[in-house]
Amino acid sequence: MNKLQHLLWRFGFGPRTKSWQNWTALPPESWWPKLRDESLPAPQHFDVVDGAVKGLLMGAGELGKMERRELDKEQKRQIRKQSREDLQNLNLLWLEEMTHSKAQLREKIALFWHGHFASRNINILYQQQLLTIVREHALGNFADLLRGVSKSAAMISFLNNQQNKKQHPNENFAREVMELFTLGRGNYTENDVKEAARAFTGWSHRLDGEFVFRQRDHDTGSKTVLGKTGNFNGDEMLEILLEKRETARFIARKLYRFLVNEMNVPEDRIVWLGDRFFASGYKIMRLLEDIARSDWFYAPENVGSKxxxxxxxxxxxxxxxxxxxxxxxxxxxxxxxxxxxxxxxxxxxxxxxxxxxxxxxxxxxxxxxxxxxxxxxxxxxxxxxxxxxxxxxxxxxxxxxxxxVIDWQPALDLFAKIPDQELIEKIAEFLWAVPTKNLSIAVLEKNTNRSSRSAHIQTTIVQLMATPEYQVC
Amino acid sequence: MLIKRRDFLKTGSLATASLLLPKFLYSLQAPGTLPVNGRNLVIIQFSGGNDGLNTIIPMRNDVYYRERPRLGIKRETALALTDDAGLHPSLVGLKSLWDGGHMAVLHSVGYPNPDRSHFRSMDIWHSASPADEYWQTGWLGRYLDAQCAGRPTAGLEFDDTLSLVMKGVNAKGLALQDAKRLYESTRSPFFAEYSAAKGPVFNDDAPVDYLYKTMAETLSSANYLFEQSRQKPTAAIYPATGLGKDLKTIASLILADTDTSVYYVSLGSFDTHINQEPQQKRLFQELNDALSVFATDLKANGKWNDVLVATFSEFGRRVAQNASGGTDHGTANNMMFFGGSLQQKGLLNPLPDLMDLDQGDLKFQVDFRQVYATLLENWLGAAAEKVLGANFKPMGFV
Structure with a gap:
């Protein structure tokens, strides 16, 4: 059963006690389809943004004015304060979703993208918009995800692209898009960054977070980037990055580290995964499926390696x-x-x-x-x-x-038929993703409460979670 | 937040530590433990960006008083250090250290392309990276790597979580609130027995073995520090403040010849955008009272010559006051040093030039990594270039 834990911890947030038996009743070849299908429905989007903040950012004035509207100091302070609170709510809401959602695969991969497209931005509206993009496209097409994120207010402002103007290019955005979001280091030159930054000039956002292209600030001249020459704009620049096989391999490598093994990453496997991802036109689900259906995913060196x-x-x-x-x-x-x-x-x-x-x-x-x-x-x-x-x-x-208040019933039910002397081992097999062969039974026995069957199960679970083994998956 | 380019980062967030290292760090991984040299470095971090110009006051500078009509500290109230420089009036005890030749001040310390985000600038000070690079280890953590392998209590931070500054590639500092609390939090018999049942870990390649090793080290460090803290507890009366409590623990550990080389404490918040005067005064009062007792205590016990105290902040503040009775984020700042073995005392370099500003901010004159190199080479006896990844010439004050 170790394999099932491995799959559920890597492609989700671990097994749920209550539904464990639904999983074990299935033949192994049905695990992945179940995991995948449960995440197919479109996600419910979160909206925690305070009305007053929305009012300030969305504005009541006509569209033309909004672009140029500036906030005064007091309004900025108010937004900062309310954003801090609302961001906490967004945080907690997402935790609830990760815990309870059947769409485990979606939320887990969304967490991956949340780290891949990292943005420290204290504006709640922009953060919420970015999370919506990430959760919506988490299992979809990487090209759409990249376009959405690159045009989000959260990323444009975090990476200073509002300051990227024809007269004074700011390379930060272009650099991170190439280095961290697509190609990875070593696959472009300093000159490519300079030229790409010119293509992204004019990309900005309005106060309400809508993307806006400021023609005045855009450098319409010819650029030469990654061996291509033309009057590229930002959209075309992203397409050029997507046309590079290296982008697909870079994403495949990073996902492999997240899902399979952080330390040991065989290059031939990355090339195989990346090239199939590329050929599929960046279908994320295809890449996930290639990993989940492989034999090497379950190889002993990958189990408990994270x-x-x-x-x-x-x-x-x-x-x-x-x-x-x-x-x-x-x-x-x-x-x-x-x-x-x-x-x-x-x-x-x-x-x-x-x-x-x-x-x-x-x-x-x-x-x-x-x-x-x-x-x-x-x-x-x-x-x-x-x-x-x-x-x-x-x-x-x-x-x-x-x-x-812990609901122990699912655990009591799950282990109801296990004899006392096998309890530790069986619970460890359920809770741990690593093999239980070196279980310190004597120590665990000594440190559990055996005054009742229920206390016995509860304290065994608590102690088995309080171990180094439980920290890995 | 302003993010700039960086050179070494090869891959994204999920790469292993070793893959993300700048090349020079690989060389740190060889074990090269030196015997404890008996010296202690105490770092006091002023969190939030301390206003250096109201710490060491340029009390004959017209620009200072012109830019700070409300916040400027008058010459009559400042504690005169030299003809031109005065100390914040709350730092009376530090003035005595100055008078005794146990204090030095370095002005205009900073780095090129300063970042005004607290988080980012503190990261730069902690990692000692150039402003356009992201490093995932701290300079003291790399010192632990290079010099203190097998000595898990070589670096202690007095807080409940460990800062980046104390994280090396292999070695890490240990965070604690106080020795007793650490001991109690690890005392559950289950942890001790469970860890013992595993036996010693010789190879920590597998993550679970690495965790077992860290767990065993933590348990034994907690025991060791608790015992050390009770061996020769200081008899001096420390103020009942956060810093007072931390320095008291540190003094007791030093008196017991604990194998710790670096002690790290924080004081804050110095982020005085609004109504700066009372806030900075309160924090300086805390600093003054605690540090004065600490120095007196260690002197009385013959340990003051083995101690070097250094203060820093992630940035200074702007020269001009703002409209809310405070100051906003600035750039270069001063650092203070205390100890019985300073090779140079007093003001180590000229006061900042307020006529030569960069958009209202001080220009840095001394790279902070040069200060680190000084502490590493001249005080801790470590190869600074190995730890910092570049050659910075140590200065002569230590």
Whole structure:
């Protein structure tokens, strides 16, 4: 059954206790189609933006005016303050979706794109628009996704393309699009970046986040980029990047690291995946399917080779032991303390991942989470302050409690027929994505509560989650 | 946020650490542990962008008073360090250190193409990268890599999460609020027994083994630090503030000859856009009271000569005050150094030139990485070029 855990952890946020038996009843060849089909419906979009912020950004005036409308200092302050709150709501809403949605594949791959197209932008409206694009195209066509993201206000403003004008080109946007979104380093020259930046001149956005092309600022001259010459504009520039096979391989490599193995990436496999992705016209689902249906995906060296990101770990826990959180905002403190806050990637390159997630304090907190919930203990960490957001106003965040009512019934049902002496092993096989052959049975037995069958199952689950094994998938 | 180009980043967010390293970092991975040299570096981070011009006041500069009619600190109230420079009036205890020859100030420290985002600029100070590159390790973390392999308590940060500055490729610093809390949070018998059952980890290539190794190290470090903190607890009375508490723990660990080389603490927020005067005053009061006791304590115990305290902030603030009784994000800033073994004391270079500004901001004169090189080479005895990835000439004050 190890294979099923591997698939569900990598292409989703781990198995849900309640529906586990629906999965195990299926033959292995039906796992992927089920996973895929459950994510086919279009996603429900989130809308958490406060009415007042919308009012300020959308404006009541006629369209022509809106383009040029400036906000005064007080309005900017108001938007910043409200954005901070609304961004937290968007964060929490997405966590709920990751936890409960049947569309596990979509939300998981959307999280991948959220890191790939990383944008630190405190404007809630722009962030929400970007997330909509990412979730909508997560499993669709990469070309559409790239076009959507590149024209989003969140990305244009984060990468300073509003300052990219014919008279004063700003190369930031062009550089990141080539280096981080499409080709990857080594596949273009400095001159290509300069020329591409000229093609993107004039790409801007309105206050309400709508893309706008400012003809005045656009450099209409001839550009030579990646061996092609013409009066390219931004749209044509993106097409040139998509015409390069390297783009498909770059995306394939990055997805391989995310889904299969962070450290060990065989180049021939990337070429095979990338070229098929390219030939398909950038169909993301085809690429995912190539990975999920391969034998090597399940090879022992790939199982347990990935350290779960804080979001993967936390959502996985919530799926294993469904719970009603008394204070959902405690999840924001948790993200901060563990080093991954949705919508706040460290920089445009996204979260570095792997061993970067781990240091003494983050590991100990990760190990303690199940016990903190089970014992209703205070979350005795607060994380660092963020002066970009807080502007010196607030000191350290207040102490939160990871208080929750856990619904143990699904777990009690799932393990109802397992004899006491096999309980640890069977629960470990369910919770862990790694093989359970070196299980420290004696230590686990000693540290579980055997006063009742229910307590026995509960404490076994809690302890098995409080292990290094549970941190990997 | 302004993002600029970078050169070394080869792949995106999911690459492994080693793939994302600038070339020079590969050489750090060879074990080369040196014996502890008995010296301690204490870094105090002023988070939020401290206003350096109201820390070391150019009290004979007309431009300063013209640009800061409300916020400028009057010559009569400043604590005179030299004819031209005065110290913020709250820093009386630091003035005594100055008088005793235990303080040095370096002006106009910064880097080219300064970034005004707190987050990004702090990242640059932490990683010691050029402003147009993104590095995923910190300069002290790389020092731990190069010099402190097998010594998991070589770098301590007093906070509940670890900053980038303390993260190396292999070695990482340890974050703690205080030794007792760390000990208690790791004390669950389950963790100790579970970790022991696994036995020692010799090869940490597999992620799960790396986690076991980190877990075992953390448990033993927590024990060690708790024991050390109780061995020779300082008898001095420290103020009951965050910094006071941290420096008290540090003093106790130093008195017990703990194998830690770098202690890292933060104070803030110095992000004084609005009503700066009381906020900076309160923070400086906290700094002054805690650091004065710390220095006196270590002197009395014969340890002050083994300690170097350095302060920094992610940026300074603009020369002109704003309309809200505060100052906005600026660029270059001063750094202060304290200790019994300073080779040069006092003002190490001229006060910033307020006639020669870059759009209202100070121009940097000293690259912050040159300061790091000085601390690494001359104090910690480390090969700075290996840690910083470029050759910066150490200065003579340490």
């Amino acid at each position: 350290i779960k990101s804080p979001i993967e770990l936390w959502i996985g826990i919530r799926r294993s032991i469904p719970m009603e959180l008394a204070d959902p905002e405690s999840q924001l403190v948790l993200q901060k303390a563990l080093g991954q806050i949705l919508f706040y990637p460290p920089n445009v390159a996204g979260w570095p991942g792997g061993r970067n997630w781990i240091d003494s304090s983050s590991l100990m907190l990760r190990l303690r989470i199940p016990q903190l919930i089970y014992n209703n203990q205070a979350l005795d960490v607060s994380g660092k302050t963020d002066d970009d957001q807080q502007m010196g106003e607030a000191a350290k965040g207040q102490m939160r409690r990871l208080s929750a």
